[in-house]
Amino acid sequence: MADTSRQQLRRAHGAAGAIVLSGVHKWYGEFHVLRDINLTVKDGEKIVICGPSGSGKSTLIRCINRLEEHQQGQIVVDGIELTSDLRNIDKIRAEVGMVFQSFNLFPHLTVLDNLCLAPVWVKKKSRAEAEKTARMYLERVKIPEQALKYPGQLSGGQQQRVAIARALCMNPNIMLFDEPTSALDPEMIKEVLDVMIELANSGMTMMCVTHEMAFARSVADRVIFMDRGEIVEMAPPGEFFSNPKSDRTKHFLSQILNH
Amino acid sequence: MTATTNRPAPGPITPPAKPNLLYRPEFRQAVYQVLLVVCLLFAFWTIANNVADNLARQNIASGFGFWNRTSGFDISQSLIPYSNQSTYGQAFWAGLLNTLLVAVIGIVFATVLGFLVGIGRLSSNWLIARICGAYVELLRNVPLLLQLFFWYFAVLKNLPGPRQSIALPFGASLNVRGLYLPAPVPEPGFGAVLTALGIGIVLSIAVAIWARRRQRATGERFPVLWTTLALVLLLPGAVYIALGQPLSFQYPVLRGFNFQGGIAVLPELMALLVGLSTYTASFIAEIVRAGIAGVPRGQREAANALGLSSGLTMRLVILPQALRIIIPPLTSQYLNLTKNSSLAVAIGYPDFVSVFTGTVLNQTGQAVEVILLTMLVFLTISLITSAFMNWFNKHIALVER
Numbered sequence: 154m155a156d157t158s159r160q161q162l163r164r165a166h167g168a169a170g171a172i173v174l175s176g177v178h179k180w181y182g183e184f185h186v187l188r189d190i191n192l193t194v195k196d197g198e199k200i201v202i203c204g205p206s207g208s209g210k211s212t213l214i215r216c217i218n219r220l221e222e223h224q225q226g227q228i229v230v231d232g233i234e235l236t237s238d239l240r241n242i243d244k245i246r247a248e249v250g251m252v253f254q255s256f257n258l259f260p261h262l263t264v265l266d267n268l269c270l271a272p273v274w275v276k277k278k279s280r281a282e283a284e285k286t287a288r289m290y291l292e293r294v295k296i297p298e299q300a301l302k303y304p305g306q307l308s309g310g311q312q313q314r315v316a317i318a319r320a321l322c323m324n325p326n327i328m329l330f331d332e333p334t335s336a337l338d339p340e341m342i343k344e345v346l347d348v349m350i351e352l353a354n355s356g357m358t359m360m361c362v363t364h365e366m367a368f369a370r371s372v373a374d375r376v377i378f379m380d381r382g383e384i385v386e387m388a389p390p391g392e393f394f395s396n397p398k399s400d401r402t403k404h405f406l407s408q409i410l411n412h
Numbered sequence: 413m414t415a416t417t418n419r420p421a422p423g424p425i426t427p428p429a430k431p432n433l434l435y436r437p438e439f440r441q442a443v444y445q446v447l448l449v450v451c452l453l454f455a456f457w458t459i460a461n462n463v464a465d466n467l468a469r470q471n472i473a474s475g476f477g478f479w480n481r482t483s484g485f486d487i488s489q490s491l492i493p494y495s496n497q498s499t500y501g502q503a504f505w506a507g508l509l510n511t512l513l514v515a516v517i518g519i520v521f522a523t524v525l526g527f528l529v530g531i532g533r534l535s536s537n538w539l540i541a542r543i544c545g546a547y548v549e550l551l552r553n554v555p556l557l558l559q560l561f562f563w564y565f566a567v568l569k570n571l572p573g574p575r576q577s578i579a580l581p582f583g584a585s586l587n588v589r590g591l592y593l594p595a596p597v598p599e600p601g602f603g604a605v606l607t608a609l610g611i612g613i614v615l616s617i618a619v620a621i622w623a624r625r626r627q628r629a630t631g632e633r634f635p636v637l638w639t640t641l642a643l644v645l646l647l648p649g650a651v652y653i654a655l656g657q658p659l660s661f662q663y664p665v666l667r668g669f670n671f672q673g674g675i676a677v678l679p680e681l682m683a684l685l686v687g688l689s690t691y692t693a694s695f696i697a698e699i700v701r702a703g704i705a706g707v708p709r710g711q712r713e714a715a716n717a718l719g720l721s722s723g724l725t726m727r728l729v730i731l732p733q734a735l736r737i738i739i740p741p742l743t744s745q746y747l748n749l750t751k752n753s754s755l756a757v758a759i760g761y762p763d764f765v766s767v768f769t770g771t772v773l774n775q776t777g778q779a780v781e782v783i784l785l786t787m788l789v790f791l792t793i794s795l796i797t798s799a800f801m802n803w804f805n806k807h808i809a810l811v812e813r
């Protein structure tokens with residue numbers, strides 16, 4: 154199904170990779186959070202990252218749009234290298250959408266205004282055009298009727314779908330997700346995952362920190378296991394779940410799969 | 413409630429027994445309230461009785477008969493015509509206007525300075541953040557009265573005398589007697605300049621509205637700040653020059669031992685304004701900092717992730733949310749500043765308290781009336797300020813469900 158179109162896309166874009174991390178290290182003071190991270194994400198590829206709490210998963214994906222600064226190594230996103238050059242950071246942030254565990258919608262703005270803010274002020278689109286795009290994405294995440302409400306009036310699942318739509322309104326090539334369903338009640342997790350699966354099927358390049366292993370199995374091209382700031386294991390989901398190489402991965406999988 | 417059968421408890425269900433009257437919360441609350449009202453009434457009655465007795469014993473007529481009597485004293489600064497031939501009533505208004513002058517200018521200065529220092533304290537620039545931090549710690553930990561003494565006696569009263577005045581730009585000068593500014597004197601034709609200024613202001617508002625509409629329609633931004641500056645400054649400026657500069661200035665000149673002409677700002681007023689606004693600004697800075705820090709970190713991260721610059725993030729995301737936290741304590745700082753202005757007595761600025769509650773009370777002896785009026789005045793100012801801030805909070809700052 155969508156697999157073939159994905160592969161075509163990947164072939165079309167060559168092997169350069171949408172995101173290339175080489176030899177990335179990061180420290181918080183004395184604490185070594187990321188150790189020698191090497192990773193190439195191809196265009197249209199879906200990566201799922203899992204690992205125990207504090208292993209550096211959030212830090213890793215927050216480095217990709219410079220919410221955190223790495224101290225050593227190289228991060229190249231869509232051919233642009235992340236340095237302290239503000240222009241590059243702005244360019245990359247416009248290419249990369251991000252969805253947070255705690256939604257982080259702007260509570261003082263309506264859903265529609267949340268979606269239009271960045272397109273109007275950053276991309277300098279007209280309000281009418283931004284609104285049209287916004288309504289299209291609200292339709293896509295299946296909450297067109299909530300456009301004029303404030304975030305506080307929505308359920309958690311609806312808020313997270315608005316957050317996804319808000320990121321999509323900037324027309325990103327890459328989407329980063331940091332535990333998008335961890336703050337949600339079980340019945341709302343599915344509605345958010347459905348939106349993410351649809352997005353994955355549309356060919357978006359995605360990096361997703363999550364412990365939803367069913368999602369990883371059905372959507373991911375590769376699953377990464379991180380522990381103590383290192384990438385311990387990286388494999389396609391079939392292999393990752395049925396035949397993990399490292400003991401740490403086995404231990405982790407036995408813990409989360411037995412729940 | 414009906415007795416149902418699907419419960420194992422046998423026999424009819426009796427409603428829970430009502431507790432003794434003494435143990436019922438409604439009854440107790442009613443009793444406490446009645447007791448409180450009785451106590452308050454008794455206190456008021458005692459005080460009123462006492463005052464009436466004392467007044468009767470000292471043969472003091474009560475009432476506001478003094479209002480239209482000649483005051484016989486001078487006030488060093490008045491915004492309305494006032495001399496020692498004026499009435500106590502006019503002294504009331506002169507003092508009140510002096511207090512309002514200090515309150516309004518002080519609030520504007522304190523707000524601007526406070527927001528700058530508060531935002532500066534959060535700056536990523538180490539030096540700016542430290543300077544702002546030191547400012548706050550120094551200013552808010554020294555008693556205000558001491559600061560007023562400092563500005564008045566240590567700074568302004570140590571300035572050179574009129575003959576050695578410090579010359580400032582535009583013909584202004586500063587000396588121990590105060591700040592002397594040139595006074596503008598309009599000449600025929602100046603009305604046209606004012607008209608041009610009015611047209612400039614109206615036009616720039618129109619441009620701002622048009623630019624806003626256009627940004628919503630096409631996304632293009634328009635340099636509103638520059639066109640506004642051009643319209644408000646250049647347009648009247650051009651008319652002013654075209655009409656041969658129909659405005660002259662009366663410059664303060666040294667005659668004998670002092671300056672004559674121009675506008676004189678008393679050192680007492682300067683000291684009070686500087687002291688009150690720098691002191692209050694230190695509290696406002698803390699309020700602003702707490703307000704900004706009270707906005708969750710995720711808000712800034714989400715805005716950054718969307719590509720908003722740090723300036724736009726502050727303006728569109730952080731400040732609107734911070735204002736909700738800032739405005740209530742900001743209101744009480746405004747009220748504090750207004751009330752603190754009565755420390756003017758200590759450095760001899762003729763504010764409302766020093767003129768009315770001080771001199772007028774002393775001369776007339778009408779303590780009850782004067783004190784009641786003073787309380788009424790401060791209550792009115794406070795209520796108007798709070799009402800305005802509440803309105804602002806509801807309609808401008810707090811647009812969230």
Ligand SMILES: Nc1ncnc2c1ncn2[C@@H]1O[C@H](COP(=O)(O)OP(=O)(O)OP(=O)(O)O)[C@@H](O)[C@H]1O
Pocket residue numbers: 181184186204205206207208209210211212213
């Ligand atoms: N700003 C910071 N300063 C210092 N240490 C930090 C900071 N942010 C994170 N850390 C530490 O870095 C480590 C990795 O954090 P990170 O948030 O990336 O973990 P994570 O894998 O996302 O964990 P979780 O599953 O709990 O979200 C943790 O030990 C955390 O305590």
Ligand SMILES: [Mg+2]
Pocket residue numbers: 210211212331332
């Ligand atoms: Mg995390």
